[in-house]
Amino acid sequence: xxxxxxxxxxxxxxxxxxxxxxxxxxxxxxxxxxxxxxxxxxxxxxxxxxxxxxxxxxxxxxxxxxxxxxxxxxxxxxxxxxxxxxxxxxxxxxxxxxxxxxxxxxxxxxxxxxxxxxxxxxxxxxxxxxxxxxxxxxxxxxxxxxxxxxxxxxxxxxxxxxxxxxxxxxxxxxxxxxxxxxxxxxxxxxxxxxxxxxxxxxxxxxxxxxxxxxxxxxxxxxxxxxxxxxxxxxxxxxxxxxxxxxxxxxxxxxxxxxxxxxxxxxxxxxxxxxxxxxxx
Numbered sequence: 001x002x003x004x005x006x007x008x009x010x011x012x013x014x015x016x017x018x019x020x021x022x023x024x025x026x027x028x029x030x031x032x033x034x035x036x037x038x039x040x041x042x043x044x045x046x047x048x049x050x051x052x053x054x055x056x057x058x059x060x061x062x063x064x065x066x067x068x069x070x071x072x073x074x075x076x077x078x079x080x081x082x083x084x085x086x087x088x089x090x091x092x093x094x095x096x097x098x099x100x101x102x103x104x105x106x107x108x109x110x111x112x113x114x115x116x117x118x119x120x121x122x123x124x125x126x127x128x129x130x131x132x133x134x135x136x137x138x139x140x141x142x143x144x145x146x147x148x149x150x151x152x153x154x155x156x157x158x159x160x161x162x163x164x165x166x167x168x169x170x171x172x173x174x175x176x177x178x179x180x181x182x183x184x185x186x187x188x189x190x191x192x193x194x195x196x197x198x199x200x201x202x203x204x205x206x207x208x209x210x211x212x213x214x215x216x217x218x219x220x221x222x223x224x225x226x227x228x229x230x231x232x233x234x235x236x237x238x239x240x241x242x243x244x245x246x247x248x249x250x251x252x253x254x255x256x257x258x259x260x261x262x263x264x265x266x267x268x269x270x271x272x273x274x275x276x277x278x279x280x
Contacts, residue, residue: 066099077108086116093128102132106148113152119159123166126152130169139176146173164190168199175207183207196227198234205237214244232262240274248278 062070073092080088089112096105106128113125126149133145150173153166168190174183184207190200205220221238224231236258242251255271255278262268 062099070095070099082115086112086121089115090121090124093124097128097131102128102135106132106145110148110152113155117155119156119163122152122156122159123163126156126166126169130173133173142176146177149173162193164194164197165199168197168203171200172203175210196223198224198228198231202234202237205234205241209237209241209244212244214241217241218245230261232258232267236262236267236271239271243274243277252278 070092073088073095077085077088077092089108093105093108093112096102096108106125109121109125109128113121115121129145129149129152133142133149136142136145150170153163153170156163156166157170167186171183171186171190174180174186177183184204187200187204187207190197191204194200201220201224205217205224208214208217208220218238218241221234221241224234225238228234235254239251239254239258242254245251252275255274259268259271
């Protein structure tokens with residue numbers, strides 16, 4: 001399988017902001033560092049990220065209007081009393097997330113969680129660290145962000161064991177650790193609790209692809225589509241799995257459907273590459 005195709009798939013998932021965002025470190029440890037932190041190289045990044053600079057993860061500087069909004073929110077957060085700090089911190093974290101500055105979004109989400117450890121604030125911190133983890137290419141940075149992700153998701157699960165999304169996301173941070181099976185077992189726990197859980201099925205499908213078990217991967221994506229035929233991401237990965245299995249007829253059919261339904265240009269580009277392999 002071409003690395004360019006798989007990387008395109010990963011980027012496509014991340015860029016559209018889908019529920020099933022896949023950390024690049026799961027499948028590909030090469031690429032451009034994203035959302036670097038102020039005054040630090042990725043290798044020197046600590047477990048808790050510092051606030052990022054005016055560069056977003058794709059290297060583009062914030063516009064003057066975007067910078068103005070960020071500066072106003074940051075100033076409001078620094079000046080707010082304890083009563084108002086949480087609300088302003090949430091807005092600041094959300095703004096950084098919208099701008100795809102994931103390290104800074106996690107930085108302020110953690111501050112909010114420390115100020116007010118309600119489960120929704122702890123989950124937000126976990127989610128934001130998971131997003132930052134997903135864009136961390138440097139191995140040490142990914143390790144640190146994965147650890148922070150697990151820390152906050154575990155705190156949320158301790159408060160509410162039924163948070164299956166936290167379990168499914170946390171599982172993916174174990175993949176490149178010394179104990180990857182722990183992640184697999186967590187995903188299976190989610191499936192045991194909810195056999196139709198799309199996120200857990202999707203992650204298991206991705207992990208099956210990672211280990212070249214494309215038949216198992218296809219089964220997982222088909223399970224998702226049985227309950228949600230509109231999930232174009234699952235359909236895309238089903239098509240990709242079928243290409244790898246050599247089922248050209250079915251792969252062509254599935255990818256043709258995705259081509260009509262999915263508007264994201266990166267996925268469209270990846271489909272073009274796959275169709276080239278199929279001789280279409």
